[in-house]
Amino acid sequence: MDGLGRAALGHVAVVWWLGLWLCLASRAGAFCPSGCACDEAIPSARCIQSHMDTVPILLNPNLRELHLAHNLITSIAQAFVFYSHLKQLDLSHNLIHSLGSGNFEAQTHLEELRLSYNNLTEIGSRSFDGLESLRHLDLSHNSVSKLDSAAFSDLGNLRVLVLAHNELTVLYERSFRALGKLNVLNVCDNRLREIQTSALKNLVELEALDLCRNKITEIAENSIPNEHLKSLSLESNAISRVSELAFYRVHRLQKLNLNKNLISSLPVEALGSLISLDSLSLSSNNFSEVPEGAFRHLSQLVNLELSGCRNLQYIHPGAFRHCPNLQVLTLSHNSRLAFLHGALLAHVPRLRQLNLRSCGLRTLREDQLPWTSLTTFDIRDNPLVCNCSLQWLVQLANTPNTSIAVEDVTCVAPQAYRGVPLSRLAPSDLACLEYLHVAAGVIVIVVTLILLFTLVIVICRYRHRYKSDNLCRSWSDKNIAPWLPDDLTAANKHIMANEYIYHTYSSFRKVPVTEV
Known part of the structure; x- marks a missing residue:
């Protein structure tokens, strides 16, 4: 027998043994390699951290779940030909650098594929051929910088796509054209500089969009075209501008995260479109x-978070007037927020959780808080001045079985109580000595002013009387005014007051009685 005949015979033998193995495996279960845990009831195989560098091919061909995470696998070429019944496949935390073409063609029933934490740099046009039933695809924590225009063309039933922690700078419209049923898209931690409106418009059923930790600088008008969107995260970008019509088309949005950006004024008009938030x-x-x-x-x-705003100094008392359903309010770590208006929380009757930790508050009145609904209250790490205005808080700290924990709250002033927890004080320990000093000072000033005013009045009256007496002494003994006419020799004196003398003059001459 020549060499060609022997080779043909060898191939026949291999095929025969494979056929025999498949037959036996389907009847009696397959070989389970060392380092794997196999469950024939599902059936499934878990070969996690088994130091494998290739995909095992002698497992049960009827496997529904195959977990190969945390191994040393570098290639998946023709590795899953025999596992056509798979529904879950985990290849995360390996060394795979390429997906090749058509390596998943036999996995027509696969619903979940995890390829995170590998060395992938691009996704080709036929990388996912055959995965018509796939619903969840995780490509996070790779180095993907390019998506082929037909990369997801066979994934018409995909619901969740995770592209986080890659090196994408742009999302092309053609790459997402087939993903009409996608509900969740995560593109966090990439290098996007703007919201890719053209790519997003094909995702007509998208409900959650996560673009956190990119380099986006603005939210332009109608840049988010997904009318069914319910959750949007743009956290940790460089957004400084939000158009008034930025959220015009996402009026069903329920959750919006704009944390850690460069927004210098609240986008009041833009938020006005989010009536379901x-x-x-x-x-x-x-x-x-x-x-x-x-x-x-x-x-x-229901939930509002305004913490860690380094420039926040003032909250208008009517800021929350139109939020009657607010239940969780976080204002923590606003170091320049030293004052809260007394009416600030008057319009949130359902508030359950209030976080004021690490602000600049020196005091807080008891009547400022909605005690009828409040269950969680945090005022730790504030520069509190422990005086009579905080007696209510000391009493709360010493009340057993309270649902509001304030045992870690400490005083900053006065010096005698600096660093002392409120739970170690009694309400009677807190006095407003500084207010007593102020009151005493006010009393002294008022009394001094009254005495000065009285003294001025006395002096004025004395000077006036002194001048009047001098005027009276300057008159003649006859009490006749110096301007009396020559032909008038007598005057009738009329006394109108004790201190004043008035004179009237008569034009008639006096006639002796003997001449009458």
């Missing part, structure tokens, strides 16, 4: 105030 996060931005009616159209808002 129940959670809003604006922490770590650059605005200095929260104006009146800042959330006037957000009547459904």
Whole structure:
């Protein structure tokens, strides 16, 4: 027998043994390699951290789940030909550098594929051929910088696509054209500089979009075209401008995260379109105030986060007036926020959680808080001045079985109580000595002013009387005014007051009685 005949015979033998193995495996279960845990009831195989550098091919061909995470696999070429019944495949945390073409063609029933934490740099046009049933695809934590225009063309039933932690700079419209049923898209931690409106417009059923930690600088008018969107995250970008019509088409949005951006003033007009919003996060931005009616159209808002805003100094007392359903309010780590208006929380009767930790508050009145609904209250790490205005807080700290924990709250002033927890003080320990000093000073000033005023009045009266007496002494003994006419020799004196003398003059001459 020549060499060609022997080779043909060898191939026949291999095929025969493979056929025999498949037959036996389907009847009695397959070989389970060392380092794997196999469950024939599902059936499934878990070969995690088994130091494998290739995909094992002698497992049960009827496998539904295959977990090969944390191994040393570098290639998947023709590795899954025999596993056509798979529904879950985990290849995360390996060394795979390429997906090749058509390597998943036999996996027509596969629903979940995890390829995170590998060395992938691009996704080719036929990388996912055959995965018509796939619903969840995770490509995160790779080095993908390019998506072929037909990369996802066979994934018409895909619901979740994770592209986070890659090196994408642009998303092309053609790459997402087939993903009409996609519900969740995560493109966090890439290098996008703008929102890719043209690519997003094909995702007509998208409900959650995560673009966090990119390099996006603005949210332009109608840049988010997905009308069914319910959750949007743009956290940790460089957004400084938000168009008034930025959210015009996403009026069903329920959750919006704009934390850690460069927003210098609250986008009041833009937020006005979000009538269904129940959670809003604006922490770590650059605005200095929260104006009146800042959330006037957000009547459904339940959770509001405004923490870590280094420039925030003032919150208008009517800022939350139109948020009757607000239940969770986070204002923590606003170091320049030293004052809260007494009426600030008067319009949030359902508030359950209030976080004021690490602000600049020196005092807080008891009547400022909605105690009928409040269950969680945090005022730790504030520069509190422990005097009579905080007696209510000391009493709360010493009340057993309270649902509001304030045992870690400490005083900054006066010096005698610096660093002392409120739980170690009694309400009677707190006195407002500084207020007593102020009151005493005010009393002294008032009394001094009264005495000075009285002294001025006495002096004025004395000077007036002194002048009057001098005038009276300057008159003649006859009490006749020096301007009496020559032909008038007598005068009738009329006394009108004790201190004043008035004179009247008569034109008649006196006639002796003997001449009458």
